Ligand SMILES: Cc1cc2nc3c(=O)[nH]c(=O)nc-3n(C[C@H](O)[C@H](O)[C@H](O)COP(=O)(O)OP(=O)(O)OC[C@H]3O[C@@H](n4cnc5c(N)ncnc54)[C@H](O)[C@@H]3O)c2cc1C
Ligand code: SF4
């Protein structure tokens with residue numbers, strides 16, 4: 555499809571997957587990423603292979619696609635860049651590409667937003683003590699350390715008891731975060747299995763509302779139970795410093811299995827934080843002139859098409875998703891975009 559170009563805003567895995575799909579169909583793409591490198595939040599996702607056995611976490615679906623997009627002649631990557639002043643102009647959109655304060659007027663036949671998500675800030679869940687208690691970390695912290703320092707980073711005899719607390723910041727209507735973040739059950743179960751395999755002396759407990767795993771992911775959950783990881787129904791009310799040992803955390807929880815209010819102590823508490831709309835999602839929606847849903851994610855009509863014809867969404871800017879699910883959604887967005895281009899070719 556000559557003389558056709560699409561601008562994709564956001565160079566995470568969703569933007570990259572959409573760009574590759576369109577380029578394979580002969581469509582030229584401007585891929586605009588505001589950070590100095592591509593990859594987005596996937597750059598912090600660690601490998602969760604247990605004893606060398608893949609846990610299918612999706613972490614290695616990214617590197618090859620990043621290499622491919624940089625080598626793709628039909629894709630022009632603009633790093634440390636963003637776009638402003640998008641305006642419909644007949645069958646095209648005019649916009650300004652801004653790179654290091656240099657503005658360039660450009661146009662595109664269609665737009666794909668792939669701007670991703672922000673991590674939920676665990677400090678907004680005050681009773682869990684994140685930021686005040688050093689033994690309380692987030693899933694994001696654990697993923698980052700494992701990725702940066704390797705799988706041995708938590709191999710430590712001091713970690714006798716580790717707790718994971720699910721749904722931290724998600725599924726919380728009082729905080730206007732009524733959505734399920736989709737990924738945190740899966741990454742927490744896999745991280746728990748990894749910790750357990752590396753440190754057999756560690757007792758691991760997962761506090762949950764329920765576990766969102768399906769298909770292949772249910773295997774990890776079943777294996778975790780077989781391996782002795784304890785699942786407790788119900789989330790702790792509060793996490794405090796232990797009065798007996800100041801290096802430990804005391805978790806107060808209502809154990810619905812026994813009907814008793816209990817306190818257990820842990821050396822490490824991992825808060826399974828999730829996904830929320832980017833802090834500037836409203837600004838992006840206003841720039842594009844598109845609508846958001848009640849939680850602030852971009853509101854699509856049929857999965858990818860947004861409220862203005864010719865503008866589409868891919869990945870977590872539309873709803874929380876895993877890496878593989880983001881790739882599938884970005885592919886659907888690219889296909890919808892391609893159909894739109896065919897229908898609107900002069
Ligand atoms: C703690 C945690 C652990 C996770 N672990 C896993 C896991 O083990 N396996 C798994 O499959 N998934 C995991 N995920 C989910 C995974 O991170 C997402 O599926 C993936 O990052 C979604 O990619 P994306 O491209 O949609 O968004 P992002 O990764 O957020 O990428 C969006 C990109 O857009 C750029 N951008 C934003 N706004 C603009 C703008 N205005 N202009 C230009 N560029 C912009 C950003 O800089 C970023 O590079 C995890 C998520 C969390 C929170
Ligand atoms: S899918 Fe995940 S666990 Fe499997 S090899 Fe890749 S990064 Fe490691």
Ligand code: SF4
Nearest residue numbers: 721724735736738739
């Ligand atoms: S994926 Fe699991 S931990 Fe995350 S919000 Fe949904 S139910 Fe809670």
